[in-house]
Amino acid sequence: MTLTRRAFFKYSGLAAASLEFTSGFLATESYANVTKKPFFEISLAEWSLHRTLMSGKLTNMDFPAKAKNDFGINAVEYVDQFFRDKAKDRSYLSELKARTRDLNVRNVLIMVDTAGPLADTDDAKRNQAVENHYQWIDAAKFLGCHSIRVNLRGTGSAQDMALASVDGLGALSEYGAKNNIGVLVENHGGFSSDGKWLGNVIKKVNNPFCGTLPDFDNFCLERSQSDCIKQYDRYLGTEEMMPFAKGVSAKSRDFDAQGNETTIDYKRLLTIVKNGMNKNFKGYAGIEYSGTRLSEDEGIRATKLLLEKIGAQIS
Template identity: 55%
Template sequence: MKPSSNRRTFLKSMGLLGLGTTISPLILQACKQAESDKLSKEVLKDPLFNISLAQWSLHKMLFAGELDNLDFATFTKSQFGIDAVEYVNAFFKEKAKDLSYLGEMKTRAKDAGVQSLLIMIDGEGYLGDVDETSRNQAVENHKKWVEAAKFLGCHSIRVNAFGRGTAEEVAASAIEGLGSLASFAKPFDINVIVENHGSYSSNGRWLADVIEGTGMDNCGTLPDFGNFCIRRSNGSEWGGECIEEYDRYLGVAEMMPFAKGVSAKSYDFDEDGNCIETDYERMLQIVKDAGYTGYIGIEYEGSQLSEVEGVKATQKLINRIGSTLG
């Protein structure tokens, strides 16, 4: 079989044409791989989307002590060439008011040429709690993270809109809780953004209506490509078997008008490097069509690949698909 025109041009550039039939299959395979690597590098020169790394992608390494929170920004830059990060408060839970510690985080990120984008907040209470006292306490618990985010140079904190009650009751409570926290965050120039993270919050329409109901321009969404289970067997936000799931593509589309961040969730990949759970071409087209120009944060949670390799696979997929979108 004769080499294709592109392959012929590539072989010529390597001085391998004119050798007649003496080109071995091994040489052709090496040329094919070199050509592929060359094209991949060209695609990555001008990616459509800016990519950040969500710290949860490396949660196993962090919890195991194989990676320290203070080294996260530097590790992200050296391992993946990614220059923006999204922190998770679980990895420095007791340090929200420790300016010495936060200062070290800030310095290391700056020295590595890494931008701190946001902090994902969990475990500080339900901002959609139907009990007013509990809801107000949750708002108070989150305020220190607004201040920490400002100190670190972030633009947002990611929060949850959890609550127990009817959809209407929790929506009304979430509007109150989020609105109150966003009002506090406004002078700090910090956004309060909600991720689809289980129960009612994984219903794109419900969450969009809640955000709109706050009337605050610094209250928005963090659409996640996964996390669309709205009902589990045990009645909780997490843990039980999912028995009802919201359409992820519809959900992301409904949240995008309020998006101040996007989370590219991934678990497993097929032999062609495509995400098995989510059609990234369809999902990234939704993001692009919404006119979104911010960062897309990689959040790898798979087990077939190591965390490092999973992040790289997701990064490669986003760049590859991004280069083909119309």
């Protein structure tokens, strides 16, 4: 159920008990232990709550309030599929904008997954995908976001898909530039998870409004059904994408008893991020918890604490 504007401030305030979770490591660690500010800001990617949203227990409209009240996060990254029919609905967007303004929550970007393949080698399909993305640039501009996040999906050889990507991404970035909205590519499987390939595409587009959003875990080049059979080195890939990055996606899946991510060396990655930041970096590391052992709320808190700890250590 969507909360009324008057009532949404009462939505699930921060409770001390909510900071305890099943892994147990927060029994000895707390947000109070982190005193030095990280070199980046923390935002919350809506996908972290995708199960809650898909169940109907939370709506896109109420997402910013949950980010602020439950996690103390003042910046949000939306996912288009959770308000896919609202991109042109100014009444809806006005209400969302008003809520975030009243909460003092920053709208950072919109992740676009449902608008079509920007790297399709079929000209008609690719051009249609470019046009489908326009509405999300318009929505991002209205909400005060700095960018939209896109994918380079398609089929064909590395060379053919690179040519298609430069064309589709280039056209979309021109529209983004006119609206002062960045168009950021995330490594999201296939050739886009090859950091060198993606970097070359961005160079050829040659538009300051075209960049990357490195994801800490999406480096699978080839899959067989659900299993990854060819993986790109995540640390090399992040390093190759950072010169074009305007933010990063802090993916997490599980944590050990000390609060470390079990498959990702966060200190190594955040060091790469810090060393590779450029003048266009917008300063946000977006929490994207995608695990299953911890609840979504628990995983978000664990990721936030890890970012704060490691970010402070290397600031």
